[in-house]
Structure formats: C-alpha cells, structure tokens
Amino acid sequence: MWQMWLRFFLILPGAVLGLEVIAPPSQQALLGSTVLLPCTFQEKNLQIMANFLAIFWYFGDTEILRYDNKGKEIIHSRVTVDEKGFLQGNASITLSNVTISDEGTYRCLVIHSPSRQEKKISFRVQAVPGVRIVKKTLIKKEEGALQCLVTDYYPQSITVTWLLNGKPLTRSAPGTPRQNEDGTFRVNSSVTLLPSETQDNLVIGCQVQHESHPTPLTDSFKMVFGVPPSVRMFSSKVEGHSEKIFVCEASGFSPEPVQIKWLMDGVRVEEPRTSDGGGSIKESYYRVTSGPETQLANITCEAYHETLYQPVTETLQITKNYRHYYGTIVAVLLFPGLLLFWFIFITLKNFLRVRVSPIHKLMSDDGEKLTLYCVASNWPKDPQVTWAVINNSDTKSKEKRKVIWKETDNSKGKGSVPESLTTSGESDTLLTEEYSMRTDRLEAGGLHNVLATLSFKPDAQKHENIEVSCRFVCGGKIKERKLQYSYILRQPQVSQPIKLSINETGDLLYSLVLQEFYPRQIQIRWSCGVGCYQDMESNTKIIPCSSIQAFNAESECKIPGQLLKDPGFTVRVTWKHESMTGPEQQELSVRDKEFPWRPQMEEIINPDTLIHSKEGKFQCKIWGYFPDALEVKWLRREAGGQELFSVCPSEKYKIPEMEQKREADGTFSCTVSLIVSVSLTTEQGAEFICRVGHPSLGEPLERSTGILSVRRAPVINITHEGDKIRAEIDQFYPQNIGVIWSRTKNIKDVTFKECEASRISNETHSNSDGTYRIISSCDTKKPSDKKHIKLHVTHEALGNPIEKIFIREKGKYYEQQGDKNILLQKHPE
Numbered sequence: 159m160w161q162m163w164l165r166f167f168l169i170l171p172g173a174v175l176g177l178e179v180i181a182p183p184s185q186q187a188l189l190g191s192t193v194l195l196p197c198t199f200q201e202k203n204l205q206i207m208a209n210f211l212a213i214f215w216y217f218g219d220t221e222i223l224r225y226d227n228k229g230k231e232i233i234h235s236r237v238t239v240d241e242k243g244f245l246q247g248n249a250s251i252t253l254s255n256v257t258i259s260d261e262g263t264y265r266c267l268v269i270h271s272p273s274r275q276e277k278k279i280s281f282r283v284q285a286v287p288g289v290r291i292v293k294k295t296l297i298k299k300e301e302g303a304l305q306c307l308v309t310d311y312y313p314q315s316i317t318v319t320w321l322l323n324g325k326p327l328t329r330s331a332p333g334t335p336r337q338n339e340d341g342t343f344r345v346n347s348s349v350t351l352l353p354s355e356t357q358d359n360l361v362i363g364c365q366v367q368h369e370s371h372p373t374p375l376t377d378s379f380k381m382v383f384g385v386p387p388s389v390r391m392f393s394s395k396v397e398g399h400s401e402k403i404f405v406c407e408a409s410g411f412s413p414e415p416v417q418i419k420w421l422m423d424g425v426r427v428e429e430p431r432t433s434d435g436g437g438s439i440k441e442s443y444y445r446v447t448s449g450p451e452t453q454l455a456n457i458t459c460e461a462y463h464e465t466l467y468q469p470v471t472e473t474l475q476i477t478k479n480y481r482h483y484y485g486t487i488v489a490v491l492l493f494p495g496l497l498l499f500w501f502i503f504i505t506l507k508n509f510l511r512v513r514v515s516p517i518h519k520l521m522s523d524d525g526e527k528l529t530l531y532c533v534a535s536n537w538p539k540d541p542q543v544t545w546a547v548i549n550n551s552d553t554k555s556k557e558k559r560k561v562i563w564k565e566t567d568n569s570k571g572k573g574s575v576p577e578s579l580t581t582s583g584e585s586d587t588l589l590t591e592e593y594s595m596r597t598d599r600l601e602a603g604g605l606h607n608v609l610a611t612l613s614f615k616p617d618a619q620k621h622e623n624i625e626v627s628c629r630f631v632c633g634g635k636i637k638e639r640k641l642q643y644s645y646i647l648r649q650p651q652v653s654q655p656i657k658l659s660i661n662e663t664g665d666l667l668y669s670l671v672l673q674e675f676y677p678r679q680i681q682i683r684w685s686c687g688v689g690c691y692q693d694m695e696s697n698t699k700i701i702p703c704s705s706i707q708a709f710n711a712e713s714e715c716k717i718p719g720q721l722l723k724d725p726g727f728t729v730r731v732t733w734k735h736e737s738m739t740g741p742e743q744q745e746l747s748v749r750d751k752e753f754p755w756r757p758q759m760e761e762i763i764n765p766d767t768l769i770h771s772k773e774g775k776f777q778c779k780i781w782g783y784f785p786d787a788l789e790v791k792w793l794r795r796e797a798g799g800q801e802l803f804s805v806c807p808s809e810k811y812k813i814p815e816m817e818q819k820r821e822a823d824g825t826f827s828c829t830v831s832l833i834v835s836v837s838l839t840t841e842q843g844a845e846f847i848c849r850v851g852h853p854s855l856g857e858p859l860e861r862s863t864g865i866l867s868v869r870r871a872p873v874i875n876i877t878h879e880g881d882k883i884r885a886e887i888d889q890f891y892p893q894n895i896g897v898i899w900s901r902t903k904n905i906k907d908v909t910f911k912e913c914e915a916s917r918i919s920n921e922t923h924s925n926s927d928g929t930y931r932i933i934s935s936c937d938t939k940k941p942s943d944k945k946h947i948k949l950h951v952t953h954e955a956l957g958n959p960i961e962k963i964f965i966r967e968k969g970k971y972y973e974q975q976g977d978k979n980i981l982l983q984k985h986p987e
Contacts (some may be wrong), residue, residue, distance in 0.1 A: 167800070173362065174201060176200075176201055176202025176204075176269050177199065177200075177201045177268065177273035177274070177275050178199060178200055178201070178202075178275065178913060179197065179199045179249075179266060179268050179275040179276065179277045180196075180197070180198045180200075180277070181195075181196060181197040181198075181266050181277035181278075181279055182196060182279060182369075183278070183279065183280060184279065184281070184282065185279050185280070185281050185282070186255070186281070186282040186283070186284060187253075187256050187281075187283060187284070188283075188284055188285065188286065188370065189256055189257065189258065189283055189284065189285035189312060189340075189342065190255060190256060190257075191218070191255075191256050191739075191892070192252060192253070192254045192255070192256070193253050193256055193281075194250055194251075194252050195250060195251050195252075195253060195264055195266075195279055195281065196250045197215075197248075197249045197251070197266035197277060197279075198247050198249065198250065198252050199247050199249060199270075199275070200247050200266045201270050201273065204270075206245050206246075206247060206270060208227060208245060209227050209894070210270055210271040211225075211226070211227075211244065211245070211268075211269070211270055211271075211348065212224075212225065212226040212227075212268075212269040212271075212742060213225040213226075213244060213249045213266075213267070213268055213269075214265075214266075214267040214269075215237075215249075215251055215264065215265065215266055215267075216264065216265040216267070217234070217260075217262060217263075217264055218262055218263060220233075221233060222234035222237055222250060222602050223237060223239065224255050224787070225239075225241070225244060227954075228766065230533065234253075235425050236253055236254045236255055237251050237252070237253055238251070238252045238254070241487055246855070248395045249266055249268055251559070252986075257283070257340065257341070257552045258283050258285075258312055258340060258341030258342065259341065260281065260283060261280060261281060261282055262280075263278055263279070263280055264278070264279045264281055265277070265278050265279075266279070273912070281528045282313075283312060284312060284313070284369065284370035285310055285311050285312035285342050285370060286311065286368070286370045286371050286375075287309065287311030287316065287366055287368050287370070287371075287375060288307075288309045288310055288311075289306065289307075289308055289364060289366045289375045289376065289377045290306070290307050290309075290377055291305070291306050291307075291362070291364050291377050291378075291379060291551060292305045292306070292307055293305050293464065293467070294362075294379045294382055294464065294861075295382045295383070295384045295413065295464030295465050296381065296382070296383060296384075296465065297383065297384065297385070297386070297465055297801075298383040299353050299357075300353055301350060301351065301352060301353055302350070302351050302467075303348055303349070303350050303351075303467050304319070304320075304348065304349050304350075304351065304362060305346060305347070305348050305860060306318065306344055306346070306347045306348070306349075306377065306786070307344070307345075307366035307766040308344065308345045308346075308347065308364075308366050309344045310338065310343075310344065311340045311342060311343055311344075311368055311370065312341065312342045312343060312370070313343075313369070314335055314343050314685075315368075315369070316335070316343075316345065316366060316367070316368050317366070317367040317368075318326055318330070318333075318345065318347040318364065318365070318366055319348070319364075319365045319366075319367075320362070320363070320364060320365075321361075321363035321364075321365055321376075321378070322351075322355065322360065322361075322362060322363075322551065323360060323361055324361070324363070327349055329349060329350055330347060330348065330349040330534075330561055331347065331348045331349070332345070332347055333346045333348065334343045334349045334512060337795075338710070342696075343808055347364065348707045349749075351972050357381070358381065358527075359380075359381070360379060360380070360381040361378055361379070361380050361381070361465060362378060362379060363376050363377070363378035364376065364377050364378070382413070382464075384411070384412050384413050384463070384465045385410060385411055385412045385465065385956055386411060386463055386465040386466050387408040387409060387410060387411035387416050387461045387463050387470060388408070388409055388410050388411075388470070389406065389407070389408050389459060389470045389471065389472050390406075390407050390463045390472060390602055391404060391406045391459045391472045391474060392404075392408070392598070392600035392602075392607055393403065393405065393474065393476075393598065393609070403520070403531055403609065403611070404420075404457060404459075404474070404597070405607075405609060406418055406420070406459035406461075407535060408461040408463075409468075409970055411463050413464065416461055416462065416463045417461070417462040417463075418459060418460065418461055418462075419459075419460045419462065419469075420457065420458065420459060420460070421442075421457070421458040421460065422455060422456070422457055422458075423455055423456055424456070424458070424911075428830045448642060454476070455475070455476050456473050456474070456475050456476075457473065457474050457476060458471050458472070458473040458474075459471060459472050459473075461644055462789050463722065464969045465636050472538070474874055489969070491700055493741075495580070500561060503579070512534070512535070512536050512537050512538075512630075512632075512635065513534070513535045513536055513849075514532065514533070514534045514630055514637040515532055515533040515534075515535075515639070515641050516532070516639055516641075517626065517628055517640070517641040518530070518531050518532070519641075519643075521703070521705070521707060521744075522613075522702075526615055526678065527613055527614070527615050528613065528614060528615070528616055528707060529611055529612070530611065530612045530613075530628070530641060531609060531610065531611045531625055532609075532628040532639055533607070533608070533609050533610075533756070533776045534606075534607065534608040534609075534610070534630045534637065535605075535607045536607070537605065537606040537607070537608070537630070537632050538604075538605065538606070538632070538633070539606060539632050539633055540599065540606045540632065541606065541608055541630040541631060541632035541637075542564070542565045542630070542631045542632065543564075543565045543597050543608060543610045543627040543628065543629070543630060544561060544563065544564040544627075544628070544757065545561070545562040545563040545564075545593070545595060545610070545612045545626070545627070545628055545629075545630070546559055546560065546561045546562060546564070546626070546627045546629070547559070547560050547562055547624050547625070547626055547627075548560075548623060548624060548625040548626075549620075549623070549624050549786070550623045550624060551622045551623040555895045559785075561576070562593050562612065563593070563595040563612070564594070565597065577665050592615070592620070593612060593613065593614045594612075594613045594614070595610070595611065595612050595613075596611045597609070597610045597611075598651060600952045600961060603698075607664050607786040608630065610628055610630075612626070612628070612902060616645050616707070617645065618645050618647075620645075621643060621644070621645040622644060622645050623644045623645075624642075624643050624644070625640055625642055625643070626640065626641045626643055627639065627640045627641075628640075640986065644708075646676065647676060647677075647736060647737035648674055648675045648676040648708050648737060649675060649713070649735065649737040649738055650672035650673065650674075650675040650680065650733060650735055650737070650738070650742075651672065651673045651674050651675070652670070652672060652673075652744070653671065653672070653673055655744060655746070655752050656668055656669070656670050656729070656731060656744050656746045656752070657669045657670070658746075658754060658755075659795050659824075660719070660755075660784060660823065660824025660825070661716075661824070662824075664719045664720075664820075664824065665716050665717065665718055665770035666717045666718075666719050666722070666784075667714055667715075667716055667717075667720055668684065668715045668729050668731070668746070668913045669712065669713065669715075669716065670682075670712075670731050670744065671710065671711070671712050671713075672710065672711040672713070672733060673708075673710045674703060674706065674708040674709075674710065675708060675709055675710075675735055675737060676707055676709060676737070677706045677736060678700060678707075678709050679735075679736065680711055680733060680735045681733065681734045682696065682698050682711060682713040682715070682731065682732070682733045683696070683731070683733070684696040684715035684729070684730070684731050685729075685730050685731075685732070686721070686727065686728065686730065687718060687727070687728065687763075688724055688726045688727050688728070689726070690949070691728075691730055692715075694717065695715070695716075696713055696714060696715040696716050697713070697714050697812065698711055698712070698713040698714075699711070699712045699713075700900055701905075707787060709818070711733075713731065713733075715729070715731070717729060719784065719785050720785060722748045722784070722785050722787075722851055722853060723785050723787040724853065724855075725747075725748055725749055725853040726747065727744050727747060727748060728746065728747040729745065729746050729747070730743055730744070730745045731743060731744050731745075734751070746789075748853045749853070749856060753854055753985040755783055755784035755825050755854065756782070756783060756852065756854045756855060757780050757781070757782060757783035757788065757850055757852050757854070757855070757859060758780070758781055758782045758783075759778060759779070759780050759848070759850060759859050759861050760778060760779040760780075760861075761778075761861055762776055762777065762778045762846075762848055762861050762862065762863050763776070763777045763778070764776060764863050764864070764866075767869050767954065767955065768836050768841060768866060768867065768868045768869060769836060769868070769869050769870070769955055770836055770838040770868055770869065770870035770871070770891070770955075771835075771836065771837070771870075772835075772836055772838060773833055773834065773835055773836065774833070774834050774836045774841075775831060775832070775833050775834075776831065776832045776833075776834070776846060776848075776863055777829055777830070777831050778829070778830050778831075778848045778861055779827070779828075779829045780827065780829075780830065780850055781821070781825070781826075781827035781828075782825050782827070783826055783827075783852055783854065784824065784825045784826060785826075785853070786818045786820075786826045787853050788816070788818065788826070788850065788851070788852055789850070789851035789852070790816060790830045790848065790849070790850055790851075791804065791805075791849045791851075791857075792804075792805040792811075792832045792846060792847070792848060793805060793846070793847040793848075793849055794846055794847075795844065795845040795847065796844055797842060797843025797844050797847075797865075798843065802847065804811065805832065805846070809835070810834065810835045811832065811833070811834060811835075812832075812833035813831070813832055813833075814831045814833070816828050816830050817829075817898075830848060832846060832848075834846075836868055837868075838870050838891055838927070838928065838929065839870045839927065839928075840892075841866050841868045842866065842867065842868045842928070843865055843866065843867075844865075844866050845862055845865055845866065846862070846863045846866075846885075847860055847861070847862050847863070848860065848861050848862075867892075868891065869891060869953075869954055869955030870890055870891040870929055870955055871889075871890065871953065871955040871956055872887045872888065872889065872890035872895065872951065872953055872955070872956070872960075873887070873888050873889045873890075874886070874887050874888075874949075874951065874960060874962070875888070876892060876949075876962065876964075876973060876982055877982060877983050877984060877985035878971045878982050878983075878984060878985065879935070879984065880936070881937055881938050881939055882919075882935045882936060882937050883899075883935060883936050883938065883949075883964060883971060883982070884933065884934075884935045884985050885897070885934045885935070885949055885951075885962075886931070886932075886933050887931065887932045887933075887934065887935070887951060888925075888929075888931040888952055889925065889929045889931070890929060890930055890931075890955065891928065891929045891930060891955070892930075892954070893922070893930045894953070894954070895930075895932060895951065895952070895953045896952035896953070896959075897915075897920065897932065897949070897950070897951055898912060898949075898950040898951075899912070899913040899918055899934070899936040899947065899948070899949060899950075900912045900913055900947075900948045900950070901913055901936075901938070901945050901946065901947045901948070902945050902946045903945065904944060905945060905946065905965070905967070907945075907946070910946070910948050913936055917936055917937040917938075917939070917942070918934070918936055918937075919933075919935045919936075919937075920933070920934045921930060921933045921934075934949075938966055944965075944966065944967050945965075946964070946965060947963070947966060947971075948961060948962070948963050948964075949961065949962045949963075949964075949966075962974075964982070965979060970982075
C-alpha cells in the first residue's frame with residue numbers, strides 16, 4: 159500500500175516522471191531467420207510495478223501482443239517473449255521463421271501508469287538470390303543463347319551482368335521479374351553469343367548484385383562445345399494387347415546425356431523406359447493404349463540436349479487400328495549445322511554399326527500375358543528374326559534349346575508360323591500353341607529397323623527357369639540378345655496397416671492394399687464383431703504392376719459407424735494366396751493405437767474474473783472423435799483437498815446440454831460448459847475438472863481449471879464526522895484496493911487535485927469470512943469553504959472504478975447523484 163501512496167505523491171506537481179522507451183528506428187533480417195525486435199524501457203525515480211505496467215506490440219494496426227496485470231496474450235503464432243524481463247524493463251519480442259509478409263512497421267507501446275510512450279520499428283526482409291547458368295554447351299562457331307536463372311530473392315531490385323572472360327557483355331536481355339508464391343522474386347536473364355565468340359578457352363559468367371549480399375554472386379563455366387542429336391521414331395502392334403510400342407531413337411550427340419520425353423496431343427505423358435545403345439545413342443520405349451474408332455492422336459518424341467535451346471521432335475499420327483504415318487521430323491532445328499550433320503549421317507550409313515536393344519518385358523492389360531520385345535536398328539538389309547527358348551530347369555533333356563519362331567522370306571512381318579522349318583543344330587519343335595510372334599519394319603534413309611515381339615502366358619511348370627533369345631541375321635552378320643526369365647511366386651506385401659475413412663453417411667470405409675504378388679488369384683475376406691466375427695461384403699480391385707510381373711490388390715469394406723460405440727468391436731481382414739504357407743490377417747478395433755479418431759481436448763477456458771455472488775462459466779472444446787459416443791463429467795476438488803466429487807445440476811451448478819457437431823472430415827466436435835454460482839466461501843481455492851470418456855480411450859481424458867481465485871467487489875457506505883468525510887469500504891477480496899481522495903479549490907472549479915497525504919486516514923481490517931474492510935476518511939477543514947470532493951476506488955473485482963463526488967456547503971455534506979444532491983448522514987458515535 160505504501161508503494162501506491164508513494165507513487166501518488168511522486169506524480170504531484172514538482173515530481174519528475176521519466177518513462178523512456180528505447181528501440182531502433184529500423185531492423186532487417188533474412189528470409190527464414192529468427193530476429194529480435196528490441197524494445198527496452200526505464201522510469202526515473204520509480205521502481206517498475208507490475209500492477210501499473212502494460213505492454214503492447216502492434217504490426218501496423220493489428221495487435222500482436224498484450225501484457226498487463228491480467229496476464230499475457232500473444233496473438234501472433236511466431237512471436238515469443240521473455241515475460242520475466244518485463245519487470246526489468248525489457249519488452250523485446252522474438253520473431254521466428256521470418257516471411258515476406260512480416261515486413262512492415264512494428265510499434266512497441268509501454269504504459270507505466272500514468273505514463274506511456276511508444277516507439278516504431280521499420281522492419282525489412284531480405285532474401286539472398288540463387289544464381290545458376292542453366293545452359294552451358296554450345297555449337298562451335300555458331301550463334302548460341304545462354305540463360306541465367308536468378309531465383310528466390312527479395313526485394314525486387316537486382317542487377318544481372320554477363321561476363322565474357324571477365325568483361326561485361328552488352329547484348330544481354332534482363333528479363334522480367336516474376337513473383338513467387340512466398341513473395342520472393344525470380345528472373346531469367348539471357349545472352350546471345352556471336353559465332354566469333356564461340357571459341358576455345360573462353361569463360362562465361364553471370365554476375366548478380368543484390369542488397370541482401372555484400373559482394374556480387376557469380377556462376378561461371380568454361381566454354382564447352384557439343385553436337386546436337388538427331389531423332390527418329392517407329393512403332394509396333396503387340397498381339398493380345400490393347401497397346402502399341404513406340405520407339406524413339408536419339409543419336410549422334412555429344413556430350414552425354416540426352417533426355418527423351420513423350421507428348422500425346424501436346425500433353426506430357428509418363429516417363430518412358432530407356433536404354434543406351436552405346437556411345438552417342440539412346441533409345442526410349444513408350445506404350446500407348448488405343449482409343450475410339452474415329453479418334454486420331456498425335457504422339458510426339460522430344461529430345462533435350464545441352465546444345466539445344468528447344469528440343470528436337472518427331473511426331474506420328476495414330477488411330478485405334480494403329481495405322482500410322484511415319485511423319486517427317488517436325489524439328490525445332492535452331493542450328494543450321496544439324497542439317498549438315500544429318501546429310502553426313504545418311505552418307506556414312508554403311509559404316510555405322512548395327513545395333514540391337516536389350517529384350518524388354520511388357521505385361522498385358524489383365525496381367526496374365528507377358529510380351530517380350532527387341533529392337534534392331536541401322537541394318538543395311540532386312541534382317542531375319544529368330545526367337546528361341548532354353549529350359550535351364552530341365553536337366554535331363556539333351557536338347558534344351560527350342561526354336562519358337564524363325565522367319566522366312568515369305569513369313570516376314572506376318573506374325574504367323576511357317577508350315578515347315580528346318581534348322582541346323584537346333585530343335586525343329588515349334589511351340590506355336592503357347593507363343594505368338596510379330597515383327598514390324600521401318601526403312602529410313604536406306605537403313606532397316608525391326609521391332610520383334612514374342613507373347614506367351616507364363617506357366618509355373620514350363621517357365622520355372624528359362625532363357626529367351628532373340629537373334630537377328632543378315633548377310634552373314636548375327637546379333638543376339640538373351641533374357642533370363644523365371645516364373646516366380648511373389649507373396650503379397652503389406653506396406654501399411656488397415657486404413658480408415660468416413661463417408662458422407664457416417665459409415666466407415668476400411669481398406670487394405672496388398673502389393674506385388676503373383677499369380678493373380680488371391681482371396682481376401684472381411685469380417686467384424688465382438689468376440690464372434692461375421693463376414694461382411696467387400697470390394698476388391700486387382701491391378702497389374704507396370705514395372706514387374708506382379709499384381710496389387712485394393713480391398714475395401716463398409717462398416718456402419720454406430721457399431722464402433724462398443725469398445726470391443728473389431729474388424730478383421732484375412733487373405734490367402736498360392737505363395738503363402740497359410741492365411742494371414744490384420745485386425746483393427748477402436749481401442750488400437752492405429753485408430754485415428756480419438757477425442758482431443760483444449761484447455762478449459764475460465765472466466766476472466768470470478769466475482770462473488772455472480773455466475774462464472776467454464777468451457778472446454780473437444781474435437782476429432784468418432785463415433786459420437788462421448789461421455790463428459792464435471793468434478794470438483796475442495797480447497798486444499800484431494801478427493802474429487804461429482805458435480806450435478808442444481809441451483810448452484812448448471813450443466814448445459816452438450817451439442818455434438820459433425821465436421822467436414824466426418825468427425826465430431828462439441829463445446830461442454832459448466833456454469834457456477836460463485837461464492838467466495840466455496841470456490842476460493844477450489845478446482846473443477848472436466849473428464850471425458852470415449853470408446854477409443856483406455857483411460858479418460860481430463861482438463862483442470864486450476865486453483866480458482868474469487869474476487870468480491872467492495873460495498874461502500876459514506877458518512878461524515880465533523881470536517882471529515884468517512885468511507886467504509888467493506889466485503890472486498892483480495893486485499894489490494896486503491897482509494898484516492900481529491901478536491902477542487904472552490905465550488906466553481908472543475909479541476910480536481912489530489913488531497914494531501916496528511917489529510918488522509920486509512921484503517922484496514924479483516925472480516926471473519928476472509929474478506930477485508932477499509933475505513934478511509936478525508937479531512938476537508940475550513941468549514942466555510944465551498945468545494946467539490948471526489949472519492950475514487952479501484953479494485954480488480956470492479957469492472958470500472960467507483961467514483962463518488964460530494965459538495966461541502968455551510969458545514970454540510972451532500973453526495974451528487976445525477977441531478978440531485980443527497981445529504982450525507984453523520985457517522986453514529
């Protein structure tokens with residue numbers, strides 16, 4: 159109390175108030191960093207007192223932090239403070255993970271009643287640019303373009319300079335900066351080099367100057383020269399498939415690598431399979447499913463290379479019947495030298511070595527049939543194709559190699575087996591009923607290309623361990639490729655447990671994915687119940703793997719959500735497969751840790767102030783649970799006690815009915831409440847607990863209000879004793895209370911001046927019920943004076959201070975109540 163009176167004394171005329179807030183005018187930080195926004199304060203002649211201190215931070219006009227005698231509230235999610243430093247004069251805040259949106263003006267407002275002062279900090283964000291030259295290979299003695307990407311910088315202003323052997327190039331195009339989603343910028347700068355500048359021993363650099371970095375940032379490279387690729391494409395139909403294989407070949411390029419991409423009607427499609435033909439040759443294979451009879455489609459192969467500013471492309475037009483037209487190269491040939499290169503390539507065709515790709519595998523639509531395909535390229539004449547199988551698991555057979563298909567001049571490209579076939583040193587047994595073959599040919603520039611396919615249905619006994627060979631023969635030259643193949647039983651793999659989702663009707667969808675099993679046949683069964691299981695209807699989808707000879711299964715079962723209200727309810731899925739020694743299963747109940755929808759509780763929201771004889775409302779939000787079988791109990795612990803007592807609805811306690819709301823994700827949420835008629839006697843030091851039960855919980859969840867502190871507002875009775883006005887302020891809690899007397903010079907004066915401390919008398923007493931009472935009087939003296947006297951009472955149980963104004967006239971005291979003056983009673987002796 160003496161501190162309060164000392165403070166009132168110091169703010170009288172003549173006392174010096176010295177609140178000073180110190181903060182820098184500006185501050186800056188890098189994007190993504192953590193920054194301290196400093197703000198300190200001090201007050202001369204006075205100690206910092208918590209009851210009189212308030213600190214506010216604003217970003218623009220938005221409040222982001224508030225601290226006063228009621229506590230601390232931080233509105234900004236990335237702002238932290240050291241609350242202990244407030245009473246030492248440190249109001250600084252820390253801002254983590256700085257973003258572009260954090261840039262602006264921050265205000266630090268400090269109030270140490272009655273003084274206040276504010277400082278502004280202009281905060282700027284910077285982001286250091288990334289610099290990268292994205293094209294570094296040119297064609298010697300030809301004009302070429304280079305690009306430099308400058309990314310993720312802030313602010314926008316930037317300078318990009320191209321350097322040739324350290325000297326600036328004046329022909330660069332700066333590009334237009336574009337803004338990213340996070341507020342940073344990016345720009346693409348380009349420069350064109352003249353043929354005379356594409357020489358050996360040159361160093362190209364891209365230099366960037368930006369305020370976020372003290373020195374220029376540079377990416378540079380030594381000039382590299384290369385040769386662009388040439389591209390050609392051909393295709394084949396696969397027997398028994400609704401697909402067609404397309405082959406795109408890029409050749410004659412340097413350096414490596416080259417990247418091949420595919421487009422269907424101008425839209426990018428899946429990544430293709432590729433193989434290297436050796437040296438500067440790369441082949442890419444792509445499969446296309448047929449469309450409607452009348453639908454035409456354009457399939458395009460693009461070849462990307464370091465020497466090219468735009469890719470070289472070739473396009474074919476296809477229909478459902480797979481009749482196609484071998485289109486000319488629809489090439490974006492930016493370099494005239496490429497035409498010369500193509501002419502030389504055709505002229506020297508007979509000197510180019512013939513090539514045969516590895517044998518590739520392709521599963522049919524239903525996953526039951528396997529197709530092998532092999533591509534022969536750059537043959538001077540049309541080669542003859544022979545497919546053969548070697549059964550490595552048949553150790554007793556003397557002749558393990560069996561020819562499946564050997565072309566004759568009459569059978570080329572027909573996809574049929576010749577009527578008679580004699581081969582030297584080879585078995586003449588033809589396994590024609592098990593296999594189907596096809597060859598497709600393309601002649602381009604006097605060179606012959608062949609795509610050969612072999613299709614069969616894998617069998618555990620016949621194909622347990624075989625070797626398949628594809629042989630091309632022409633003019634005495636033989637090229638052969640082999641592929642080891644084994645019929646492998648693959649056991650279903652479970653990559654993750656049963657997954658759950660909630661549909662619109664409130665039912666649960668249980669799903670399980672089994673991966674990479676072979677063969678296709680698999681049995682999946684769903685059942686559910688409590689102790690005794692009952693089979694449920696399910697839906698299973700079998701999907702062939704695109705990469706290996708295997709299948710994936712996606713199985714799903716729908717369960718009514720209300721069944722999960724029983725904690726013992728369990729869903730089981732069982733699967734059996736040829737590769738397994740016995741069935742396997744997974745189970746999931748509402749009590750398992752994998753069950754995703756358990757209730758979550760927020761902390762209980764207490765009333766800002768608990769006032770004696772008024773109602774206080776406690777609230778707690780619960781969310782994220784399923785099903786809607788929530789049990790909520792309110793419990794009470796007496797002050798200083800340990801035992802918990804159930805709270806039941808009564809005149810003292812009101813428990814509103816719980817309303818459960820279904821959220822967009824199908825889960826439920828609710829807000830539970832307890833309304834208490836507050837009494838200082840029963841609630842002071844007590845504690846309320848909200849206990850929540852749910853079928854998914856082993857133990858109930860609990861949240862506590864914490865130890866309660868009750869306030870009681872003061873009751874004021876005014877009398878007078880001679881020259882003194884006497885205020886009896888009673889029944890308040892806690893003890894801290896502010897009482898200020900002030901007066902005017904005369905009846906006409908409207909300015910109140912605090913009464914001298916020598917005229918004030920205060921006596922504090924404790925009541926038997928734990929509340930407090932204070933008797934405060936003010937000696938007005940000089941009975942003949944006419945003046946106004948004001949009583950100002952502050953207490954934390956009061957929403958607003960209480961003020962009473964009195965008039966002294968002719969030795970009598972009146973209280974102003976609106977337009978009336980009520981005569982004060984004398985204090986009884």
